[in-house]
Amino acid sequence: MSQAVLQIRKMSGHPGPVPGANVERAEQVCKLIDTTTCIGCKACEVACLEWNGYPFTDTTFDNTYQTMPETTWKYWNLIKFNEHEREDGTLMLLMRKDQCMHCADPGCLAACPADGAIVQYANGIVDFQQEHCIGCQYCVTGCPFNIPKFNPETKKVFKCTLCSDRVAVGLEPACIKACPTGCLHFGTKDDMKDLAETRSKQLRDHFGFEKAGVYDPPGVGGTGVIYVLHDATNPEAYGGLPKDPHVPWVVRLWKGPAKWIGNFAMLFGVLGVTLHYLRFGPKVVHDKDSKQGEAKKGITDLDAPVQMDTGGNIGRVWTRVLHYHYNCDKSFQNCKDEEQFYLANGYGLWQWQHYKNGPQVKSALHGVDAVDVCTLARRHAHQ
Numbered sequence: 001m002s003q004a005v006l007q008i009r010k011m012s013g014h015p016g017p018v019p020g021a022n023v024e025r026a027e028q029v030c031k032l033i034d035t036t037t038c039i040g041c042k043a044c045e046v047a048c049l050e051w052n053g054y055p056f057t058d059t060t061f062d063n064t065y066q067t068m069p070e071t072t073w074k075y076w077n078l079i080k081f082n083e084h085e086r087e088d089g090t091l092m093l094l095m096r097k098d099q100c101m102h103c104a105d106p107g108c109l110a111a112c113p114a115d116g117a118i119v120q121y122a123n124g125i126v127d128f129q130q131e132h133c134i135g136c137q138y139c140v141t142g143c144p145f146n147i148p149k150f151n152p153e154t155k156k157v158f159k160c161t162l163c164s165d166r167v168a169v170g171l172e173p174a175c176i177k178a179c180p181t182g183c184l185h186f187g188t189k190d191d192m193k194d195l196a197e198t199r200s201k202q203l204r205d206h207f208g209f210e211k212a213g214v215y216d217p218p219g220v221g222g223t224g225v226i227y228v229l230h231d232a233t234n235p236e237a238y239g240g241l242p243k244d245p246h247v248p249w250v251v252r253l254w255k256g257p258a259k260w261i262g263n264f265a266m267l268f269g270v271l272g273v274t275l276h277y278l279r280f281g282p283k284v285v286h287d288k289d290s291k292q293g294e295a296k297k298g299i300t301d302l303d304a305p306v307q308m309d310t311g312g313n314i315g316r317v318w319t320r321v322l323h324y325h326y327n328c329d330k331s332f333q334n335c336k337d338e339e340q341f342y343l344a345n346g347y348g349l350w351q352w353q354h355y356k357n358g359p360q361v362k363s364a365l366h367g368v369d370a371v372d373v374c375t376l377a378r379r380h381a382h383q
Contacts, residue, residue: 116129
């Protein structure tokens with residue numbers, strides 16, 4: 001959802017600087033999720049559906065308490081349930097709210113080629129603009145958290161917006177408003193980091209969770225959604241949360257060196273063609289090349305002088321022969337009739353034989369075997 005009151009800092013697929021970027025100061029907002037106080041009530045799931053206007057969807061049972069295996073294009077917020085066996089053999093139910101992480105360095109935005117389809121506001125929220133989405137799904141491959149989901153009917157991609165429309169008017173996201181245990185918090189990034197560190201220290205000092213810590217991965221520049229985990233060294237136990245997420249190297253290569261190399265290659269190509277034209281001029285097709293090219297098409301175009309010995313008088317005749325791959329039978333009964341036609345027009349039999357077998361004619365044809373000699377004789381007879 002595009003929010004006019006939120007200043008855009010980054011924009012996908014935009015060839016130049018973002019209009020109005022960095023003209024407004026904005027605090028980086030952040031959502032804190034304390035997994036140690038989550039009770040899995042799913043009130044946040046219901047609030048998300050209601051606020052964004054999506055209907056309740058059918059649930060699936062997979063031997064867990066999860067509503068469905070993963071988020072979908074119309075289900076942006078999902079509580080993941082995971083049974084974890086501790087070192088002492090006891091089981092522990094780990095619950096984590098799964099949604100867009102709103103990375104400071106978003107891989108979805110980097111991968112998207114559509115101008116303005118994905119934007120990052122000055123407050124850090126990453127939002128999708130479906131009216132500009134072209135449905136290429138590059139954002140799906142660019143996200144290390146597997147968050148963007150494709151709608152096969154509208155050919156658009158959707159994800160959590162961190163309720164950018166509510167935040168724009170000073171409200172907290174709907175999921176945080178609905179949480180009954182204080183598991184979810186919303187504020188500036190600095191305040192949420194301080195609160196998360198305080199809670200982590202409390203877990204280490206008083207509850208025996210020596211590995212408790214804050215999940216704010218630096219591989220994507222930090223995130224706008226951070227977690228307090230019982231064991232920060234093993235985030236994979238919380239429903240596949242990646243330990244060290246990064247924007248895929250293919251996206252970095254494509255949007256970085258490969259992009260500039262391609263631009264330079266096109267520039268040098270245009271420059272090379274221009275210099276060649278200025279230095280050598282336009283390409284001229286030589287007669288020999290044109291004859292061979294037309295012979296392949298079934299039409300032989302010959303402009304060659306033929307020397308004829310007519311009893312001591314040498315005449316230069318420029319003969320243009322168009323050959324349509326027909327034999328003598330299509331215009332005459334046979335080559336004998338062609339010979340008679342040739343003789344009837346005042347040419348001697350020795351001239352007919354000269355044109356039929358003479359070296360001058362072979363030289364004029366430039367080795368094009370497909371030319372009908374009868375046609376050559378007939379054309380000369382009409383001249």
